[in-house]
Structure formats: C-alpha cells, structure tokens
Amino acid sequence: MATQGQVITCKAAVAWEANKPLVIEDVQVAPPQAGEVRVKILFTALCHTDAYTWSGKDPEGLFPCILGHEAAGVVESVGEGVTEVQPGDHVIPCYQAECRECKFCKSGKTNLCGKVRAATGVGVMMNDRKSRFSVNGKPIYHFMGTSTFSQYTVVHDVSVAKINPQAPLEKVCLLGCGVPTGLGAVWNTAKVEEGSIVAVFGLGTVGLAVAEGAKTAGASRIIGIDIDSKKYDVAKNFGVTEFINPKDHDKPIQQVIVDQTDGGVDYSFECIGNVSVMRAALECCHKGWGTSVIVGVAASGQEISTRPFQLVTGRVWKGTAFGGFKSRSQVPWLVEKYMNKEIKVDEYITHSLTLPEINKAFDLMHEGGCLRCVLSVHE
Numbered sequence: 268m269a270t271q272g273q274v275i276t277c278k279a280a281v282a283w284e285a286n287k288p289l290v291i292e293d294v295q296v297a298p299p300q301a302g303e304v305r306v307k308i309l310f311t312a313l314c315h316t317d318a319y320t321w322s323g324k325d326p327e328g329l330f331p332c333i334l335g336h337e338a339a340g341v342v343e344s345v346g347e348g349v350t351e352v353q354p355g356d357h358v359i360p361c362y363q364a365e366c367r368e369c370k371f372c373k374s375g376k377t378n379l380c381g382k383v384r385a386a387t388g389v390g391v392m393m394n395d396r397k398s399r400f401s402v403n404g405k406p407i408y409h410f411m412g413t414s415t416f417s418q419y420t421v422v423h424d425v426s427v428a429k430i431n432p433q434a435p436l437e438k439v440c441l442l443g444c445g446v447p448t449g450l451g452a453v454w455n456t457a458k459v460e461e462g463s464i465v466a467v468f469g470l471g472t473v474g475l476a477v478a479e480g481a482k483t484a485g486a487s488r489i490i491g492i493d494i495d496s497k498k499y500d501v502a503k504n505f506g507v508t509e510f511i512n513p514k515d516h517d518k519p520i521q522q523v524i525v526d527q528t529d530g531g532v533d534y535s536f537e538c539i540g541n542v543s544v545m546r547a548a549l550e551c552c553h554k555g556w557g558t559s560v561i562v563g564v565a566a567s568g569q570e571i572s573t574r575p576f577q578l579v580t581g582r583v584w585k586g587t588a589f590g591g592f593k594s595r596s597q598v599p600w601l602v603e604k605y606m607n608k609e610i611k612v613d614e615y616i617t618h619s620l621t622l623p624e625i626n627k628a629f630d631l632m633h634e635g636g637c638l639r640c641v642l643s644v645h646e
Contacts, residue, residue, distance in 0.1 A: 279417030285323030285635035298347035311338035336414030361594035387412030449476020451590015461485030469539035482506030524551035
C-alpha cells in the first residue's frame with residue numbers, strides 16, 4: 268500500500284483522562300517496527316473491560332490512551348521479520364497473545380502467553396518500550412496490546428489472528444473477546460459434559476455465550492441468574508432453560524439454587540466480576556464434584572472468600588481468560604464455526620453506530636437492552 272513505511276494520520280477516540288468523554292482526534296500512527304503489524308481497523312465493538320479501564324478503577328489503566336480490544340480489520344503493512352501475515356490479510360487483533368515459544372505457550376496447560384505482556388501491560392510496544400500513537404507529538408498509550416478505537420493501530424505479530432477473508436468483519440469482530448470467553452469457559456475450562464446442570468450468573472454477552480456453550484455441550488438444565496428479569500426472554504434464545512432473579516427471594520441465591528437442583532449444580536459460571544456473586548456461584552455447586560468458573564473481572568483490590576470446607580468437600584474453584592482459547596490458532600477456527608452456522612455471533616449485536624458516536628455507545632452499554640454495539644470505524 269502507498270502508506271507503507273509512512274506515518275498515517277487518522278481518526279481515533281482518545282481517552283485523555285478517566286471518566287471523561289472520549290475525544291475524536293487526529294492521531295499519528297507510526298509504521299510497524301520489527302515483529303509488528305499495522306492494521307486498518309474496520310469494525311470494533313465495545314466491551315465492559317473498556318469501560319472498566321476508562322472508569323479509572325483499573326490499576327493498569329494509563330491515560331491518555333486509545334481503548335478497544337474487540338475488533339476486525341485488514342493488514343496495512345508489516346514490520347521486519349513478520350511472516351505469518353501480510354498486507355491485505357483479514358485479521359482479528361488478539362489481546363491474549365500466542366507466541367508458541369514461551370514457557371506458557373509450550374506448557375500445553377494454558378492459553379496465556381508471556382512474550383509481550385511486560386509491554387502491553389504498560390501501554391507500549393515491546394521493541395523500544397514506546398507507543399506508536401501520538402497526537403501533535405504527545406505519546407498516547409496503547410491498551411491491551413490492541414487499541415482498536417482507531418482507524419489504524421499497531422499490534423505485535425503474536426497478537427493478531429489471520430482469518431477467512433470471506434467472513435463478515437462487522438460480525439466476526441465479536442470473536443476478539445466476549446463470545447469466545449463464554450464459549451471457552453464451558454468447553455475448555457469447565458469441560459461441561461452432557462446431562463450437566465449449569466448455573467450462569469450475569470446474562471450479558473459473556474453469560475449468554477456461556478449458556479450457548481452449555482447448550483452445545485448437552486447440558487440438561489441451564490439456569491440463568493440476573494437481577495434484570497427482562498433478560499430472560501433473550502436468554503432463552505441462547506439456551507437458558509430457567510431463570511432466577513435473586514431479588515425475588517429472601518434466602519441467599521446459593522440456597523435457592525441448591526434447593527431447586529437437589530443439592531446444587533454441576534457447573535457454575537460467574538460472568539459479572541462481583542466477588543460476593545463469585546462466592547454464591549461456588550456455594551451453589553454440588554458437594555463432591557461441583558465446579559465454579561470465575562469469568563468476570565473484579566475491580567482491583569477485591570478479594571474472594573468462602574469457608575475452606577466448601578473446597579474440602581469437593582467443590583472446585585477455577586478461573587478463565589479468553590475462555591482458554593489459544594488466540595492465533597483458535598480464533599480462525601471459531602470464525603469457521605461461525606461461517607458454518609455452528610455458533611451464534613449476529614444475535615449478540617443489538618446496536619450499530621459509527622466511531623464518532625462512541626460516547627453514545629458507552630451509554631448504551633450501561634443500559635440493560637444492549638449486548639454488543641459494533642462501531643463502523645471509517646464511516
């Protein structure tokens with residue numbers, strides 16, 4: 268492309284400080300260095316993690332920054348030594364890297380990768396510990412190694428998945444975070460078996476993806492728990508078979524669930540990020556074998572608690588990041604599953620807006636009726 272090796276000036280939504288509206292700015296995006304890829308972002312969705320960092324509650328949150336981590340686009344140019352993608356490839360940026368070389372990647376036990384975390388955690392690129400974004404010479408931090416609220420972004424080559432060019436980018440952008448997190452929590456982390464009874468706490472995008480994953484796995488009952496009863500109608504379409512609103516009960520929710528399931532569920536999933544709900548999710552599990560998976564991200568400094576006897580008597584407490592999927596290897600596989608109509612994606616998209624409307628999109632996200640809002644970045 269004609270822009271190769273040049274600084275690109277484009278539009279991006281910059282978070283100058285916590286909790287202040289994002290500002291559409293002309294941002295300079297430097298060319299990719301060795302091991303880096305510059306991507307033209309076409310569509311990006313909003314996720315609660317973006318809002319969490321923007322709120323100022325994230326200890327790793329740095330300002331000014333360009334948020335965004337659930338997106339899809341086309342490779343514009345690549346830096347030295349990049350072999351797995353080339354200009355024109357359709358890609359999904361992945362905040363969960365996969366280098367295939369580090370201790371984590373080689374362990375066969377996790378999808379976490381250690382290669383670029385030291386840089387992405389502090390908003391810079393690995394090569395020179397600097398940002399590729401600036402506004403009038405002032406550096407703007409990267410976010411989660413992705414920064415997709417920009418018409419162009421620079422990512423590490425280990426953080427980008429090459430996908431089927433036939434896939435609609437305005438849909439498959441969702442496969443960069445929320446949907447795989449929910450599906451993978453069920454398939455990879457919990458390994459839910461046929462006939463299981465499952466409880467899902469929080470029926471947002473991730474919780475609905477958990478329900479869908481549990482249905483695919485053959486769960487016999489999928490109990491949705493949410494304080495917004497209006498969510499049940501939508502949740503039924505994703506596999507939820509029954510619904511409990513904790514506000515309708517005087518007893519603790521874990522007791523309500525234990526009473527309704529002959530001793531507890533086989534698997535539970537906390538998809539909110541609330542430590543008291545995490546406790547309830549563990550304690551509604553069946554004695555002897557129940558497993559609870561923490562999917563939601565709690566605010567910094569929060570701690571979980573339960574009585575040790577809950578674990579001594581056979582319950583298991585687990586967590587999951589990006590649903591245990593190895594990003595570069597498995598995101599393309601998820602795209603194929605979507606293309607073959609084996610997983611839902613379109614059904615999570617409730618709103619479509621443009622990048623300049625991003626603040627409206629954040630407002631929508633905090634209203635109950637919005638699952639995913641997809642922004643067209645170049646319109």
